[in-house]
Amino acid sequence: MFEKNKLISIGKLAEITGVNKKSLLYYEKLGILMPDYINPSSNYRYFSLSKVNQVVIIKAWIDFGIPLTEFKELTERENFTYMNFLDYGQQVAEQRIRTLQDSLQHIVQAKNVVSRIEEQRISKQPEVHFFKEKYFYVMPFTPTMEEKMIYELFGNLFKQIAEKKLNFLFEWGFLTEHLAETIQNYCFVEVEGIADDEHIKVIPESEYLCLLDTNQASLLESYPELFNPNQITYVIENKVYNDFIYKDSDVVETRISINK
Numbered sequence: 001m002f003e004k005n006k007l008i009s010i011g012k013l014a015e016i017t018g019v020n021k022k023s024l025l026y027y028e029k030l031g032i033l034m035p036d037y038i039n040p041s042s043n044y045r046y047f048s049l050s051k052v053n054q055v056v057i058i059k060a061w062i063d064f065g066i067p068l069t070e071f072k073e074l075t076e077r078e079n080f081t082y083m084n085f086l087d088y089g090q091q092v093a094e095q096r097i098r099t100l101q102d103s104l105q106h107i108v109q110a111k112n113v114v115s116r117i118e119e120q121r122i123s124k125q126p127e128v129h130f131f132k133e134k135y136f137y138v139m140p141f142t143p144t145m146e147e148k149m150i151y152e153l154f155g156n157l158f159k160q161i162a163e164k165k166l167n168f169l170f171e172w173g174f175l176t177e178h179l180a181e182t183i184q185n186y187c188f189v190e191v192e193g194i195a196d197d198e199h200i201k202v203i204p205e206s207e208y209l210c211l212l213d214t215n216q217a218s219l220l221e222s223y224p225e226l227f228n229p230n231q232i233t234y235v236i237e238n239k240v241y242n243d244f245i246y247k248d249s250d251v252v253e254t255r256i257s258i259n260k
Helices: 010-017 021-030 050-063 068-075 082-123 147-163 216-222
Strands: 007-009 045-048 127-131 134-140 168-179 182-191 200-203 206-212 233-238 253-257
Touching: 007 010, 010 021, 010 045, 010 050, 021 045, 021 050, 021 068, 045 050, 050 068, 050 082, 068 082, 082 127, 082 168, 082 206, 134 147, 134 168, 147 168, 147 182, 182 200, 206 233
Parallel strands: none
Antiparallel strands: 007 045, 127 206, 134 182, 134 200, 168 182, 168 233, 206 253, 233 253
């Protein structure tokens, strides 16, 4: 038997949950929030207080980007239990949090890099900075390649990284390894720490001499003391700043590892 004093109106449910009545009616249309009573004369909806929790959970699903159709499919399963529902929601929410944390890490790294570049643009002097170990996804290239072919190479790099579900970070550009008379050139994209792939090069932590707008061809002449013939010297040309951050100029950061 209908006991109105134990139910709340759709307006009150909207007020309590912060979800407007139009959205609550949409949830009903989807079949994921059904009223406990509909007044036959006014067609007005009434809900039990337990529906407040249900709306809160629906809001959480929306916040974490879970399609509401999945909500309905899950609740309609024959073996559905409320614990199954909460477990699934928790799994999706935790994955979403990890994704957001990855995005936050990317933003923080970008801010640090741009801040360093801005300081160097002001000082107009080479600076020494310490860099932790990095992981570069690489492909060999030759400096004489046409620019179009090089950018096609970068396109393949990003495509492979996506296909392997690797997380790429903020930097991309050119890596040159100098050892005695041997020089190896690579296109690279920085990825999150992983070393069990043939395309991954682990760049050891080191101090680097950082310069802006420097022609690599002149580095050996300008800084011969940094190129130890008995150790690998890494020269990293970071191209991420072009076009996007500095549209009015071609800003390239070049880093040379300092061997101890």
